[in-house]
Amino acid sequence: MIQKYPSAILENAVNEFAKLPGIGRKTALRLVLHTLKRTPEEVENLGRAIITLRNEINYCKICHNICDDEICHICGDLSRDTSLVCVVENIKEVMAIENTGQFHGLYHVLGGIISPMDGIGPGDLQIESLIERVDKESVKEIILALSTTMEGDTTNFYIFRKLSGREVKISVIARGIAVGDEIEYADEITLGRSIVNRVDFNDTLKL
Amino acid sequence: MIQKYPSAILENAVNEFAKLPGIGRKTALRLVLHTLKRTPEEVENLGRAIITLRNEINYCKICHNICDDEICHICGDLSRDTSLVCVVENIKEVMAIENTGQFHGLYHVLGGIISPMDGIGPGDLQIESLIERVDKESVKEIILALSTTMEGDTTNFYIFRKLSGREVKISVIARGIAVGDEIEYADEITLGRSIVNRVDFNDTLKL
Numbered sequence: 001m002i003q004k005y006p007s008a009i010l011e012n013a014v015n016e017f018a019k020l021p022g023i024g025r026k027t028a029l030r031l032v033l034h035t036l037k038r039t040p041e042e043v044e045n046l047g048r049a050i051i052t053l054r055n056e057i058n059y060c061k062i063c064h065n066i067c068d069d070e071i072c073h074i075c076g077d078l079s080r081d082t083s084l085v086c087v088v089e090n091i092k093e094v095m096a097i098e099n100t101g102q103f104h105g106l107y108h109v110l111g112g113i114i115s116p117m118d119g120i121g122p123g124d125l126q127i128e129s130l131i132e133r134v135d136k137e138s139v140k141e142i143i144l145a146l147s148t149t150m151e152g153d154t155t156n157f158y159i160f161r162k163l164s165g166r167e168v169k170i171s172v173i174a175r176g177i178a179v180g181d182e183i184e185y186a187d188e189i190t191l192g193r194s195i196v197n198r199v200d201f202n203d204t205l206k207l
Numbered sequence: 208m209i210q211k212y213p214s215a216i217l218e219n220a221v222n223e224f225a226k227l228p229g230i231g232r233k234t235a236l237r238l239v240l241h242t243l244k245r246t247p248e249e250v251e252n253l254g255r256a257i258i259t260l261r262n263e264i265n266y267c268k269i270c271h272n273i274c275d276d277e278i279c280h281i282c283g284d285l286s287r288d289t290s291l292v293c294v295v296e297n298i299k300e301v302m303a304i305e306n307t308g309q310f311h312g313l314y315h316v317l318g319g320i321i322s323p324m325d326g327i328g329p330g331d332l333q334i335e336s337l338i339e340r341v342d343k344e345s346v347k348e349i350i351l352a353l354s355t356t357m358e359g360d361t362t363n364f365y366i367f368r369k370l371s372g373r374e375v376k377i378s379v380i381a382r383g384i385a386v387g388d389e390i391e392y393a394d395e396i397t398l399g400r401s402i403v404n405r406v407d408f409n410d411t412l413k414l
Binding site for chain 2: 004005006007008010012013016017019020021022027029030031033034038040042044045046047048049050051053054058060065066067068072073074090091092095098
């Protein structure tokens with residue numbers, strides 16, 4: 001159905017909102033009508049925040065996390081264990097892992113995972129800079145914390161191969177039944193892995 | 208869970224996106240990360256479209272529909288029937304009715320409906336200007352096309368009372384079983400009304 005908008009300015013704003021992921025034209029129109037009900041100052045703040053975001057954001061020179069300065073607050077934190085580097089896909093995973101409070105090492109943000117379907121190859125990701133970090137810094141262990149999908153596994157294996165011959169331990173986050181999940185509803189692959197990779201009960205008592 | 212963002216610019220953009228209706232902090236972060244992957248020009252276009260929208264949009268002096276000029280393209284269309292005015296809540300309903308191709312009169316956009324729960328009274332809506340239109344222009348019929356909710360009914364009744372004593376026909380859009388709906392799943396009130404307001408079968412053959 002062709003929608004006829006009563007105003008070119010309105011139509012342009014709907015088009016721009018609709019370019020955002022997960023936002024269709026109906027939602028875009030709802031956002032536009034909401035925008036019209038807000039004060040000019042509030043709307044100016046939203047518009048400027050978006051432009052400023054794109055123009056002024058920095059990426060940490062060490063781990064490629066998003067930050068405001070040259071180096072992010074995690075890489076700049078002297079109390080953290082620099083021998084441990086956790087490889088993640090994106091800033092969302094950094095935030096999720098930071099929220100667990102269980103990790104005190106540093107990160108390395110790849111900026112994605114290898115995905116031939118989406119045209120993302122190793123060259124589009126921060127993999128070379130990871131190898132450099134391993135070569136130049138005193139990294140003892142690399143923890144691969146990518147999605148447990150085929151793309152994540154491919155990326156894990158690519159990094160593993162690239163780092164072969166170097167004196168660095170490579171580990172991968174544990175895969176198994178999620179805490180709180182019922183066994184009967186777990187998928188077979190996860191359940192199978194969780195049996196093969198079973199851990200000593202004594203070790204679980206320490207957590 | 209308190210989210211710690213690695214950048215104040217990023218956090219500000221997340222906050223601004225999260226002020227939009229239906230967008231939570233997780234979605235806002237997803238929108239922000241998507242924004243960072245777009246070109247500066249694309250992002251500038253989005254930001255400017257939002258600011259321009261709020262600052263430069265106009266409302267039609269006659270029907271209060273959104274437009275770019277003083278008068279909207281519907282009120283400015285000389286081929287339309289100026290004796291028929293359809294009262295709607297918002298621009299979305301104008302677009303929906305225009306898409307049916309069944310209405311060739313003019314509109315009057317109230318800008319909402321009477322809703323004491325949301326603090327919206329008759330004074331917040333374009334009701335006085337509707338009365339003025341009836342008094343000054345040669346309006347023969349007012350079609351009330353508001354939501355079939357309690358708020359819509361209240362607003363309908365308020366307008367009906369305000370227009371009492373004037374020589375204008377007041378009609379309301381038909382309520383009944385939606386085209387394509389199965390009778391057994393229709394709610395009782397709608398089904399009851401559709402029986403009470405049954406129409407001559409001969410009349411349906413003309414559509």
